[in-house]
């Protein structure tokens with residue numbers, strides 16, 4: 001079995017302790033499945049979304065704090081992906097400007 005090098009010091013002598021990987025050189029511990037998930041945001045079809053992707057809305061959305069309603073099929077471009085929030089996608093939406101959108105309400109165009 002081979003493990004990825006230590007995230008902290010790049011040591012290759014990493015070993016597994018239950019669900020965690022442990023570095024014997026700097027004592028750093030991490031959960032490899034958590035770090036794998038951290039940077040992936042998926043659309044309604046389970047496709048990976050990245051910065052710069054063109055998406056369309058799969059549902060009518062009411063924009064919080066405004067009277068704006070975005071219609072299903074509205075096109076947007078992902079400007080930035082934000083981790084650890086409900087609204088992961090910072091999108092530039094046609095005719096509406098920059099709006100935070102939940103990833104499961106879009107599909108990759």
Ligand SMILES: [Zn+2]
Nearest residue numbers: 006009023026
């Ligand atoms: Zn280390």
